[in-house]
């Protein structure tokens with residue numbers, strides 16, 4: 175049994191390989207799960223989606239959402255189940271209008287001024303998130319003892335970018351302008367989002383989540399100065415609050431396309447693991463592994479190709495990471511981003527069988 179310095183204070187072995195790895199206990203297999211492991215590539219997901227066409231309503235339906243969370247586990251037996259929900263549930267519950275439009279993605283009524291912030295209301299959180307907590311409870315009831323229940327929220331910057339831009343953005347013009355001008359509106363919006371995300375994560379933990387992942391999907395957008403001020407700082411506040419109330423819960427932070435900026439920032443977040451995207455270079459991933467468990471980072475495009483190509487790419491990623499420089503197991507396999515909807519199920523199955531053998 176190996177212990178490492180990223181350990182939480184008094185870690186306990188739970189015989190859940192994913193959770194144990196995050197707590198510094200070695201196992202004989204590489205734990206794995208996939209971002210967007212529940213979703214449109216699965217026929218059983220598409221069948222449920224036919225019944226509930228409104229994506230937000232789907233996320234707020236505990237029977238359907240817990241069923242969807244469990245679908246990939248039943249089929250592939252991953253080590254972690256990630257709550258089926260979305261990062262944009264937070265603005266929805268705060269009172270912003272959010273619609274998911276088929277083939278277009280999310281559309282939000284933009285919030286861009288202090289006055290617009292009056293449309294948001296923190297009092298709605300207690301009731302608004304309840305169906306999601308119920309989903310967590312129901313999912314945990316259906317999970318084997320060896321599995322780890324993963325809760326999540328979006329990073330403050332990433333969620334704010336959708337709230338301000340109103341949709342997926344090409345160049346983040348509006349939010350960047352506001353940040354570069356040090357707008358008091360940004361400070362006020364971030365304060366609300368930190369508060370809402372903190373309460374949301376605490377509720378997920380109370381309902382049964384054992385690990386939290388923070389998805390900072392649009393982290394790779396800023397220069398060093400702004401990365402520090404507008405991405406790292408709000409993340410640090412959220413993480414420190416969560417750590418002071420829930421020191422035992424490991425946190426995985428996924429700063430997409432920004433692990434190098436993080437490495438060179440001089441700041442260290444109180445996290446146990448860092449999620450790596452597909453562009454990270456091997457030297458960076460090895461360097462980060464000195465301080466954290468690393469998770470990642472097969473490019474999901476490989477799953478669109480064939481078994482032979484998947485196998486060689488997977489082995490290439492795993493080999494340098496499966497043991498760190500001190501021979502400890504500090505590695506969780508994942509993709510570098512979410513599974514794509516057109517991934518053939520048999521390719522996912524091939525990857526899973528390969529991972530179970532390695």
Ligand code: 1CP
Pocket residue numbers: 208209210211212213214223229256257258259260261262274279280326328341342343389391512
């Ligand atoms: O059925 C459908 O058409 C909906 C597709 C879908 C799904 C399955 C969306 C819309 N969200 C989700 C689920 C989801 N989203 C999960 C569930 C758990 C899992 O299996 O992993 C999680 C964790 C998310 C998180 C999420 N939503 C992120 C962060 C991770 C990432 O992919 O970078 C982001 C950026 C979103 C926004 C979002 N949700 C959905 C869409 C189409 C988008 C926009 C993506 C973009 O801007 O490009």
